Amino acid sequence: xxxxxxxxxxxxxxxxxxxxxxxxxxxxxxALAQEANVDMxxxxxxxxxxxxxxxxNDVPLSIRKIGKSGVVDIxxxxxxxxxxxxxTASKIAGIPKPASCI
Amino acid sequence: MKRIVILGAGTAGTxxxxxxxxxxxxxxxxxxxxxxxxxxxxxxxxxxLPFDIYKPEDITKPIRDFIPNGVNLIHDAIDRIVPQEQxxxxxxxxxxxxxxxxxxTGAKIAPEETEGMLGEEWQKSVFDFYTFEGSLAxxxxxxxWEGGKLVVHITEMPIKxxxxxxxxxxxxxxxFKNKNMRDKVEITYVTPLxxxxxxxxxxxxxxxxxxxxxxxxxxxxxxxxxxxxxxMIVDYGGREIPFDLLVTVPTNxxxxxxxxxGMGDDLNFVPTNKATLQSKDYENVxxxxxxxxxxxxxxxxxxxxxxxxxxxxxxxxxxxxxxKEEFDGHANCFVETGGGxxxxxxxxxxxxxxxxxxxxxxxxxLRLLKESRINHMGKLAFRWIYWNMLLKGxxxxxxxxxxxxxxxxF
Numbered sequence: 001x002x003x004x005x006x007x008x009x010x011x012x013x014x015x016x017x018x019x020x021x022x023x024x025x026x027x028x029x030x031a032l033a034q035e036a037n038v039d040m041x042x043x044x045x046x047x048x049x050x051x052x053x054x055x056x057n058d059v060p061l062s063i064r065k066i067g068k069s070g071v072v073d074i075x076x077x078x079x080x081x082x083x084x085x086x087x088t089a090s091k092i093a094g095i096p097k098p099a100s101c102i
Numbered sequence: 103m104k105r106i107v108i109l110g111a112g113t114a115g116t117x118x119x120x121x122x123x124x125x126x127x128x129x130x131x132x133x134x135x136x137x138x139x140x141x142x143x144x145x146x147x148x149x150x151l152p153f154d155i156y157k158p159e160d161i162t163k164p165i166r167d168f169i170p171n172g173v174n175l176i177h178d179a180i181d182r183i184v185p186q187e188q189x190x191x192x193x194x195x196x197x198x199x200x201x202x203x204x205x206x207t208g209a210k211i212a213p214e215e216t217e218g219m220l221g222e223e224w225q226k227s228v229f230d231f232y233t234f235e236g237s238l239a240x241x242x243x244x245x246x247w248e249g250g251k252l253v254v255h256i257t258e259m260p261i262k263x264x265x266x267x268x269x270x271x272x273x274x275x276x277x278f279k280n281k282n283m284r285d286k287v288e289i290t291y292v293t294p295l296x297x298x299x300x301x302x303x304x305x306x307x308x309x310x311x312x313x314x315x316x317x318x319x320x321x322x323x324x325x326x327x328x329x330x331x332x333x334m335i336v337d338y339g340g341r342e343i344p345f346d347l348l349v350t351v352p353t354n355x356x357x358x359x360x361x362x363x364g365m366g367d368d369l370n371f372v373p374t375n376k377a378t379l380q381s382k383d384y385e386n387v388x389x390x391x392x393x394x395x396x397x398x399x400x401x402x403x404x405x406x407x408x409x410x411x412x413x414x415x416x417x418x419x420x421x422x423x424x425x426k427e428e429f430d431g432h433a434n435c436f437v438e439t440g441g442g443x444x445x446x447x448x449x450x451x452x453x454x455x456x457x458x459x460x461x462x463x464x465x466x467x468l469r470l471l472k473e474s475r476i477n478h479m480g481k482l483a484f485r486w487i488y489w490n491m492l493l494k495g496x497x498x499x500x501x502x503x504x505x506x507x508x509x510x511x512f
Contacts (some may be wrong), residue, residue, distance in 0.1 A: 063324045084322040
C-alpha cells in the first residue's frame with residue numbers, strides 16, 4: 001500500500017514496513033522515527049546504518065547480533081529504541097521485519 | 103578415487119549419504135560420514151516425551167541402521183576443518199583429506215549464553231525440551247507437578263522447529279486438562295517476537311486457539327537473565343515474569359567445531375548460499391540442515407527438501423556444470439494443537455503459511471492452517487515415514503521439493 005511521508009510516496013506492507021528498500025532515504029527514516037516517538041541522534045544512525053548493511057548482505061538480524069556488533073551493546077540499544085527495539089529500528093531503517101515462521 | 107566427507111549423521115547428513123551413494127559409482131567416489139554419537143534421535147519426538155505420549159525407545163535407534171552399504175561410518179570426535187588444505191582433523195590426531203565436504207552438524211542449545219539459565223534451578227524448575235535428557239527430566243517433573251505458573255519461553259531466534267514452543271503450550275493445556283488440574287495451572291507464552299504468530303494469515307487463522315486454551319502471551323521479551331532466587335525471567339527493558347516452572351528454549355547455536363575451524367558466524371552457523379546450498383567461502387564445501395545460516399526454518403522437512411536439491415547440485419559440481427539456484431526455503435510442518443488435533447503449514451522464503459489443501463491441490467486430504475484430527479494422525483504417522491522413508495532418501499509421494507502454488511489460497 002502507498003504511504004505519504006516526508007513529502008514523497010513510498011510502498012509499505014500492512015504493518016508499515018517498507019517493501020522496497022530503494023525508496024528509503026534519511027528524511028524518510030527521520031519521519032518514520034518520529035511516528036515511533038524516537039528522536040534520532042548520531043548513535044541512532046550508527047545502528048540504522050549497521051542494520052541496513054547486514055540486510056544488504058542477507059544476514060538475518062537478531063538482538064544478539066546487534067549486541068555483538070561492536071556498534072552498540074544491548075542495554076544501549078534499548079535506551080535508543082525503548083519499545084521493541086529491533087522491530088522499531090528495522091522499520092526506521094526501511095528493511096523488513098525480522099523473520100519468524102508463522 | 104576421490105572422497106566425499108559428510109560431517110554429522112543426523113537427519114540431513116544421513117539423507118545425503120543415502121542419496122549420494124545411489125548416484126555416485128563406488129569405484130570413483132568414497133563416501134565417509136563422521137559422527138561421534140551412537141544413536142540417531144527422532145527430534146520431533148522430544149515434544150511428546152514430556153507428556154508421556156512417546157516413550158524413549160520410540161525416538162532412538164542406532165545411527166548405523168540408517169547408513170547405507172558402501173558408506174564408511176566413522177565414530178569419532180572432530181577437532182576442526184582446515185578448508186584451505188581440504189582436511190578434517192580428528193580429536194584422536196587422524197587427518198582425513200576430502201575432495202568435497204558436506205557440513206550437516208546441526209544446531210544445539212546453548213543455555214550458558216543466558217545469565218542464570220544454568221543456575222541452581224536448572225532441571226529443578228528450569229527445563230529445556232530440545233535435548234533428550236532435558237525432555238526426559240521434564241517428563242519426570244510434570245508427572246508429579248502440582249501446578250502453578252508454567253512459563254513457556256523462547257530465548258532468541260533462530261531456533262530449531264520454531265513452532266515447537268507453541269505446540270508445547272497447546273499440549274500442556276491438554277495434558278493438564280486430562281489430569282483434571284487445568285484450573286491449577288496458569289500458562290504464559292513468552293516470545294522475543296511480536297506475538298505467538300507473527301505472519302498475518304497465520305495470526306488470523308490461529309489467534310483463537312490461544313484464547314480457547316487460555317494461554318497468556320508476553321511478546322517482545324528479550325531475556326537478560328534468569329533470576330533463580332526470585333524465580334523470574336527478566337528482560338533488557340526491565341520486565342519481569344515470575345514462574346513456578348520455566349520451560350525454555352535456550353539460544354540455539356551451530357557446532358563449536360565451526361568456531362574452531364573459523365567457518366561459522368557469531369552463532370556458529372555457516373554462511374551458505376540460500377539457493378544453491380554451497381558455502382559462501384569455499385566452493386567444494388556444501389552445507390545443509392540446521393548448520394546453515396540461511397533464513398529457512400531449522401526443521402527436518404527443510405533438510406529433506408534441501409537434500410534433494412543439494413544432491414543434484416553436487417552431481418553438477420562434480421561434472422563441472424553450473425549449480426542450480428533452486429532451493430526456495432520450502433518447509434512443511436505439522437503443528438500439534440492438543441486434544442488429538444493438529445494443523446499443517448506449508449511455506450517458503452517468499453510465501454507465508456496459507457490456507458488450502460495438501461499434498462494434492464483441491465483434494466488434500468490434509469487441510470492447511472486448519473485444526474483437524476486427520477492432521478494429528480498425519481503427525482503421528484510421520485514418525486514411521488521418518489524412520490522408514492525420509493532418512494533413507496526415498497522420495498515421499500506427492501510432496502514436491504519446491505513449494506507448489508496450486509490448491510492454495512494466497
